Amino acid sequence: MTTHAAQFINGEWLAGQGEAFSSLNPANNEVIWQANSATADQVDTAVKSAREAFYSWSDMAFEARLEIVKRFAEQLKENSEELAIAIAKETGKPLWETRTEAGAMVGKIAISEKAYHERTGVVENAMPVGRAVIRHKAHGVVAVFGPYNFPGHLPNGHIVPALLAGNTVIFKPSELTPYVAELTLKLWEKAGLPAGVINLVQGEVETGKALASHRGIDGLFFTGSSRTGHILHEQFAGQPGKILALEMGGNNPLIVKDASDTKAVVHDIIQSAFISSGQRCTCARKLFLPAGEQGDAILEHLVRATKAIKVGNFDDEDQPFMGSMISNQAAAGMVAAQQQLIDLGAEAIIELTHKEGTGFVTPGILECSNVTDFPDDEHFGPLLKVFRYTDFDAAIEKANDTSFGLSAGLLSDNAEDYDHFLRRIRAGIVNFNRPITGASSAAPFGGIGASGNHRASAYYAADYCAYPVASVELEKVTLPGALSPGLSID
Numbered sequence: 001m002t003t004h005a006a007q008f009i010n011g012e013w014l015a016g017q018g019e020a021f022s023s024l025n026p027a028n029n030e031v032i033w034q035a036n037s038a039t040a041d042q043v044d045t046a047v048k049s050a051r052e053a054f055y056s057w058s059d060m061a062f063e064a065r066l067e068i069v070k071r072f073a074e075q076l077k078e079n080s081e082e083l084a085i086a087i088a089k090e091t092g093k094p095l096w097e098t099r100t101e102a103g104a105m106v107g108k109i110a111i112s113e114k115a116y117h118e119r120t121g122v123v124e125n126a127m128p129v130g131r132a133v134i135r136h137k138a139h140g141v142v143a144v145f146g147p148y149n150f151p152g153h154l155p156n157g158h159i160v161p162a163l164l165a166g167n168t169v170i171f172k173p174s175e176l177t178p179y180v181a182e183l184t185l186k187l188w189e190k191a192g193l194p195a196g197v198i199n200l201v202q203g204e205v206e207t208g209k210a211l212a213s214h215r216g217i218d219g220l221f222f223t224g225s226s227r228t229g230h231i232l233h234e235q236f237a238g239q240p241g242k243i244l245a246l247e248m249g250g251n252n253p254l255i256v257k258d259a260s261d262t263k264a265v266v267h268d269i270i271q272s273a274f275i276s277s278g279q280r281c282t283c284a285r286k287l288f289l290p291a292g293e294q295g296d297a298i299l300e301h302l303v304r305a306t307k308a309i310k311v312g313n314f315d316d317e318d319q320p321f322m323g324s325m326i327s328n329q330a331a332a333g334m335v336a337a338q339q340q341l342i343d344l345g346a347e348a349i350i351e352l353t354h355k356e357g358t359g360f361v362t363p364g365i366l367e368c369s370n371v372t373d374f375p376d377d378e379h380f381g382p383l384l385k386v387f388r389y390t391d392f393d394a395a396i397e398k399a400n401d402t403s404f405g406l407s408a409g410l411l412s413d414n415a416e417d418y419d420h421f422l423r424r425i426r427a428g429i430v431n432f433n434r435p436i437t438g439a440s441s442a443a444p445f446g447g448i449g450a451s452g453n454h455r456a457s458a459y460y461a462a463d464y465c466a467y468p469v470a471s472v473e474l475e476k477v478t479l480p481g482a483l484s485p486g487l488s489i490d
C-alpha cells in the first residue's frame, strides 16, 4: 500500500514528514491505511492556520456557520454507508452497530444547534439604567483528541459544537483509526468549510504530545483513557486560562435486586457488558447479583446466553453481536487481565478466549466475590466480573469502591430501591431497568472522579465550547440622576 497525503492543514492535503504508520483491519491484519505522521513543525503550522482562520469564522453569523455544518450533515447522510463500512473495517465492530454510529453523527448536528441556543444563547434583562446582556464567545483555537472505539461519533461530539460556537479546530484522531478520520475530514471539505477552520493532524503519541503541549491552543477537548487524560491534566496545570474537557474511562457497576423478569435482566446485562465487544466507556464491568436462588437463576441464564453470543466478521451476512476488538494487542491484554484476576482468586465461569493473531475474543465472566485487593482498573473488553451480595447497601458501597464514576445501573422491580440507589451511587450516568450503555446525545454525558473533570459532553458540550461574557450596556454615556456621596462633577 502506498502512503499518501494524510494531513489536512489550511485546506490542503499534505504528506506527513514524520514516521510512517499504518492502520490494520483487526479481523485479518490487512493494512487498510498507511501514511506518514505529522511532525511537531506540521502541528505548529496547523495551529497557526487555525489561528489565522479564527476571526473570520467566529465573526460569521451563527446561521452562516450552521449552514455549513448542515451541509456536512447532508454529506454524512449521502456517504453514511461508506462511513459505516470504514468504521467497521477499521475497528472490527459489526455493520449493524457502525450504521448506528454514522446515524448518531448526523443526529449530533440538530442536538448541538439546540444546545448552542439553550446553553449558550443570548439573555437580555432590562436594568433601572440600560440593560444586562449575557453572551457567549468562542475560546479560539481548540484541539480535539478522539478514541478508537467510536472514531466517528465521539470526535464529532466535540467538533460540531466547537465549530458552531465559532472555534477553529485541530483534530488528532486515534492512531488506530486514521482512515475514519480522513473520510470524515473529506466530508467537511466537501461541505465547504473555509480553509484552516478544521485541520487534521495524524500520527501516534508524538503527534498528540506536540499538539497537546502547543502553547498556541486555547483549549483541548479529549475523549480517551483515564491514563492519557491524567497526563493531559498534569500538562495543563498552571494554565488556568485554557479550557480542558476530559471524557475518560469507567469501572462501571450494575446491580440486580428483586427483578422478576429474568430474560429481561439477562438481556440488559449483556447489552451493558458485551456490546462493542465491551469496548464502550459505559460498559458494565462489575455485576452485583443477590446471593441465593434468585441470583443463581439469573447467573445460570446469563451464562447460557453469553455462550450463545455470536462473534464474527463485521460484514457477515448473519450479523454477529460482537465483532473483533480493536487489535490483537488489545485482545491479548484482556487475556492477561483475566489471568491477573484469576491469580488474585477469581474463578472463570466462562473463560474469555482469544483467537491469537487477531482481535477476536469470546466474552468472559469471572466470579470475583472472594477476590481481595481487587484492582481498580478499567478492563476495556468483554470481561464481566460477578460479585454476590446479601446486603443492598453493602453492594452499593462496593459498587462505589472505585476511583471512576461514569455509569451505573440498577435492575429491580422496586422503585424505592432505585430512589435509594440514586441517592447513594456515585456516577454521572445512573440508569434504572435499562442497560447502562447507549447514552443519549440529548443529555449531558460525563463522569466524576477518574472518569472526567466536570465538563460533561453530548448535550452539555456547548458549555465547554464557549465562555460567558456579561455586559451592562447603555446606548449613550449618561450622567446618573444622583451621584455617589462625596462626588461632584462640574
Ligand SMILES: NC(=O)c1ccc[n+]([C@@H]2O[C@H](COP(=O)([O-])OP(=O)(O)OC[C@H]3O[C@@H](n4cnc5c(N)ncnc54)[C@H](O)[C@@H]3O)[C@@H](O)[C@H]2O)c1
Binding pocket: 145, 146, 147, 148, 149, 150, 154, 172, 173, 174, 175, 203, 204, 205, 208, 209, 212, 223, 224, 225, 226, 227, 228, 229, 231, 247, 248, 249, 250, 280, 281, 282, 378, 380, 406, 446, 451
Ligand atoms: N468518557 C467517554 O466519553 C469515553 C468515550 C469513549 C472512550 N473512552 C475511553 O477511551 C479509552 C479508549 O480509547 P483510546 O485507547 O483510544 O484512548 P487513549 O487515551 O489511548 O487515546 C486517546 C487519544 O489520545 C492520544 N494520546 C495518547 N497518549 C497521549 C499523550 N501522552 N499525549 C497526547 N495525546 C495522547 C491518542 O493518540 C488518541 O488520539 C477507554 O479508556 C474508554 O473508556 C471514554
Ligand SMILES: O=CCC[C@H](NC(=O)CCC(=O)O)C(=O)O
Binding pocket: 149, 150, 154, 157, 279, 280, 281, 282, 436, 437, 438, 439, 440, 441, 442, 445, 457, 458, 459
Ligand atoms: O465509549 C463511550 C461512549 C459510549 C456511548 N455514549 C455516548 O454515545 C454518549 C452520547 C454522546 O456523546 O453523544 C454509550 O453510552 O454507549
